[in-house]
Amino acid sequence: MIKFRKNILEFANPNNFLSIANKIIPFFLILTIIILSLGLVWGLFFTPEDYRQGSSVKIIFIHVPTAFLAINIYFMMLLASIIWLIRRHHVSLIAAKSAALIGLIMTLSAILTGAIWGKPIWGTYWAWDPRLTSFAILLMFYLGYLSIWQTMKFSDKIGDLSSWLCIVGSIFALLSRYAVFFWDQGLHQGPSLSLDKEENIDNVFYFPLIICIIGFVLLFLTLLLIRIKTEIQKRKINILLNARDG
Amino acid sequence: MLDFGKYTFEVLISYAGTFSLVSIVIVSTYLDAKKVKRDLKNLNTDNLNDK
Numbered sequence A: 001m002i003k004f005r006k007n008i009l010e011f012a013n014p015n016n017f018l019s020i021a022n023k024i025i026p027f028f029l030i031l032t033i034i035i036l037s038l039g040l041v042w043g044l045f046f047t048p049e050d051y052r053q054g055s056s057v058k059i060i061f062i063h064v065p066t067a068f069l070a071i072n073i074y075f076m077m078l079l080a081s082i083i084w085l086i087r088r089h090h091v092s093l094i095a096a097k098s099a100a101l102i103g104l105i106m107t108l109s110a111i112l113t114g115a116i117w118g119k120p121i122w123g124t125y126w127a128w129d130p131r132l133t134s135f136a137i138l139l140m141f142y143l144g145y146l147s148i149w150q151t152m153k154f155s156d157k158i159g160d161l162s163s164w165l166c167i168v169g170s171i172f173a174l175l176s177r178y179a180v181f182f183w184d185q186g187l188h189q190g191p192s193l194s195l196d197k198e199e200n201i202d203n204v205f206y207f208p209l210i211i212c213i214i215g216f217v218l219l220f221l222t223l224l225l226i227r228i229k230t231e232i233q234k235r236k237i238n239i240l241l242n243a244r245d246g
Numbered sequence B: 001m002l003d004f005g006k007y008t009f010e011v012l013i014s015y016a017g018t019f020s021l022v023s024i025v026i027v028s029t030y031l032d033a034k035k036v037k038r039d040l041k042n043l044n045t046d047n048l049n050d051k
Helices: A002-011 A014-045 A055-087 A090-122 A130-151 A156-182 A203-245 B005-050
Strands: none
Touching: A014 A055, A014 A090, A014 A203, A014 B005, A055 A090, A055 A130, A055 A156, A055 A203, A055 B005, A090 A130, A090 A156, A090 A203, A090 B005, A130 A156, A203 B005
16 A cells, blocks of 8 residues: 555656656557547447347447546546645646546537437437426536636646636536436436346446547547646746746 | 448437547547646756756
8 A cells, every 4th residue: 555655656756757658658559549449440340239229329429438538537627626736746737738628528529419319319409307407507617717827827826727627527527427326317328337247237238338438538648648748848948948948 | 432321320320429429538538648748848947947
């Protein structure tokens, strides 16, 4: 446990982070390309049509991973923001900032693919269903969080402000995640992946879906590592410029 | 060529839409990283020249 804590703290040092990131980014990149291609090709070309949804079931191979990431990236940002507020580790703040754009794109994609799937299956692109509504609000929080960083210069105060916004928005991330469990009035069905074998989707869809989720998570981690690395280097440039110009 | 039955258009537009959105992040991440790398290199060269 002490060793694990020491390793995590080493990651919080920007220089250590850069040296570790430089080593693992190429490995993550190759793994992402292989696993994502495998999952998407399997899901798109080698799965049968569903007896009720027809071929529209193939949309789940991108809708479920993007929705999964939309919520979990926000939780990751929440964790990083809390670490920033308590321990003042700049790498955690940079990690939250770097993840936000990826989270926004995943949320947009989940809403878009959900709407396209919803029209033929539910008969409508959009409904003010608890899960869909909480997703729309989550999208607003992502936009708000990114707007703070786009309009103001990097500083500890802005870091605090964005972290508090992230904490408030986490309520909607929680709602997006659990709305289907405790709100039984929406159009959205239960989770596609469940620990209960009876409720789970058929294995013919389950395995490619799991591979797609792993592929999208790897894509997120690869992009996140590159974005954090770039952000640390930007800070370095600012420090060097300030030192040079006095 | 790509025929997914009754919902071919919905399937293709979903995949194309997601790829376009993800491409925005990938391209912006790549360009940003490239620019920062170049700036850092220029700055280091300037510092060496100053010395």
